[in-house]
Amino acid sequence: MGIPSRVSERLASGLKRFQPILASAKSRDVNESDTSMIVTDMLADIFGYDKYNEVTRELAIRGTHCDLATRIDGKLQILIEVKAIGLELKDGHARQAVDYAANQGVEWVALTNGSVWRVFRVLFGKPIDTELVLDLDFLALNHKSATQLESLYLLTRESMLKSGLYAYHDHLQATNKFYLAAIVLSDPVIDTIRRELRRVSEAKVDSDELRSLLREEVMKRDVFEGEKAEAAQKKVSKSAGKMLRIRRESDEPLVEDSIPRLVPAPRAESQ
Numbered sequence: 001m002g003i004p005s006r007v008s009e010r011l012a013s014g015l016k017r018f019q020p021i022l023a024s025a026k027s028r029d030v031n032e033s034d035t036s037m038i039v040t041d042m043l044a045d046i047f048g049y050d051k052y053n054e055v056t057r058e059l060a061i062r063g064t065h066c067d068l069a070t071r072i073d074g075k076l077q078i079l080i081e082v083k084a085i086g087l088e089l090k091d092g093h094a095r096q097a098v099d100y101a102a103n104q105g106v107e108w109v110a111l112t113n114g115s116v117w118r119v120f121r122v123l124f125g126k127p128i129d130t131e132l133v134l135d136l137d138f139l140a141l142n143h144k145s146a147t148q149l150e151s152l153y154l155l156t157r158e159s160m161l162k163s164g165l166y167a168y169h170d171h172l173q174a175t176n177k178f179y180l181a182a183i184v185l186s187d188p189v190i191d192t193i194r195r196e197l198r199r200v201s202e203a204k205v206d207s208d209e210l211r212s213l214l215r216e217e218v219m220k221r222d223v224f225e226g227e228k229a230e231a232a233q234k235k236v237s238k239s240a241g242k243m244l245r246i247r248r249e250s251d252e253p254l255v256e257d258s259i260p261r262l263v264p265a266p267r268a269e270s271q
Helices: 005-028 032-045 091-104 146-153 157-161 164-174 177-184 187-201 207-218 227-249
Strands: 055-061 064-072 075-082 108-112 116-123 129-137
Touching (some): 005 032, 091 108, 116 164, 157 164
Antiparallel strands (some): 055 064, 116 129
């Protein structure tokens, strides 16, 4: 992704400035309140938020509160749960912040101890779920690494205005192993592989046999079985159905090979 030069410079200088501050705070094992003060300064000096107008402390939500939150043009962007810098972050720590987000309809939650930053997207299903999108160790980042600065950029005010976290999450979903497995096992890809096999070896392998070989000999079972695999298969099927509707509405001729059709995994034989 392209980072504006002024933002890149701010990120690099912010890293150099705050890494010693965080290292010192960690060695002194400062408490949660002091860690929160450092995080507030990071939000302003590194991530570009107006500390007085766009960073909210102790946000009250249904009788409880969230440590910090960022707000742009009056709209909440990220709810931030802060823990003491010496505390090891655990999944349970994010649960409270996620509950805050669910109550407010906010899609992004960050859990941090100042050094480690974990960003989750809240999935508003039944039940409410989350997906880890970003996991950064601030103290391990190199201010000269363009790739690491790009990861840090995702948390900036500028990135939020351009929906950077949304785009990054979409990219992660499109390239995860479950989604790729669903694509590989769809009919268009299977047909393409069959054509290539005939081209290089003149072998004639039918679709079912090829799909079984991919499942049993090439791919790991976990990429096409389980909840995440089923969700990916549904997403591919939904996309195929949407494309079919568009073509019917436009009265364009339907190209058979362009529509992914997923074949359910065979049931395991009972012992």
